[in-house]
Amino acid sequence: MFSLSSLSRSLGSTASKASSTSQRVTTALGPLSLFARGRSQLAPKQVQNIKRHKGRIPIPTGGSTKGTTLAYGEWGIRIKGNGARLSAKQLTTAEEVIKKKIKVIKGTKVYLRVFPDIPVCIKGNETRMGKGKGTFEFWATRVPTGRVIFEIGGAPIREELARDALRQAADKLPTIMEFIDRNTPPRLGNLVLHPPKSPKVAPADATAETTPEAPSEQLTTA
Numbered sequence: 001m002f003s004l005s006s007l008s009r010s011l012g013s014t015a016s017k018a019s020s021t022s023q024r025v026t027t028a029l030g031p032l033s034l035f036a037r038g039r040s041q042l043a044p045k046q047v048q049n050i051k052r053h054k055g056r057i058p059i060p061t062g063g064s065t066k067g068t069t070l071a072y073g074e075w076g077i078r079i080k081g082n083g084a085r086l087s088a089k090q091l092t093t094a095e096e097v098i099k100k101k102i103k104v105i106k107g108t109k110v111y112l113r114v115f116p117d118i119p120v121c122i123k124g125n126e127t128r129m130g131k132g133k134g135t136f137e138f139w140a141t142r143v144p145t146g147r148v149i150f151e152i153g154g155a156p157i158r159e160e161l162a163r164d165a166l167r168q169a170a171d172k173l174p175t176i177m178e179f180i181d182r183n184t185p186p187r188l189g190n191l192v193l194h195p196p197k198s199p200k201v202a203p204a205d206a207t208a209e210t211t212p213e214a215p216s217e218q219l220t221t222a
Contacts, residue, residue: 042088043139044117051121051133057083058144065186065193068146072111073153074182075162077169081176083144088116091141091149094169098150101165102157109154116141146187148180149173 070076095110102108116139123134143149150169152162163179170177185194 042092042116044115047119050119050136052119054120055118055142057085057142059083060144060146060189063188065146065188067113067148068186068188069184070148070151070180070182071113073109073151074157075153075159075166076111076113076148076151076180077166077177078148078180078187079143079145079175080178081145083142083147084173084175085118085120085140085142086114086116086149086173087120088139090173091116094150094172097168097172098152098165101168102152102161105155105157105161107155108152108157111151111153113148113151114141114143118142145189149177 068078091112091114095112098110102110118140120137120140121134122137150166152165159181166177166179185192187193
């Protein structure tokens with residue numbers, strides 16, 4: 001015969017075994033795939049290494065002007081001061097400011113020309129050296145001088161409204177920005193590359209009229 005105490009002990013042991021086996025479920029997902037991102041969050045979908053070197057902000061010395069002019073919109077801002085490392089939170093805040101300002105115009109779009117795909121790891125304050133790298137904190141991107149950050153387009157926008165919206169967005173970023181349009185020349189670091197001026201060629205008739213005649217030779221007779 002079974003007593004109530006022995007029956008409860010047997011049921012408790014089977015329940016504990018079931019719970020322990022449910023906790024040790026093996027999955028085919030790696031540890032880096034457990035980082036979930038929201039729909040509106042600026043973060044890469046897949047990463048190979050969650051911890052990377054700090055790196056340095058690139059300096060455009062090779063002569064390439066790629067990414068320094070508008071490509072999608074009619075108005076935009078680009079970095080005029082020193083290059084900086086922009087975090088995903090800073091870019092998101094600036095984008096929200098622009099959207100809030102231009103939402104009164106139907107059909108407008110905001111284009112983000114950079115993307116935070118560099119993981120930044122930080123160790124706590126007053127921590128002893130050693131014992132590995134710090135933990136992951138946020139996503140960021142390194143942008144050099146002259147790189148376009150935001151563009152506005154999709155619908156006709158007055159220049160005054162675009163300037164005001166992009167000015168408020170530039171206040172949220174940790175560097176000096178400048179307002180640009182479709183006619184703004186590209187930038188190579190701190191140097192603005194203006195297109196060369198075509199030489200002025202005078203018409204042929206005008207040159208013929210203005211050219212002085214050669215003095216005629218006078219023949220003298222003895």
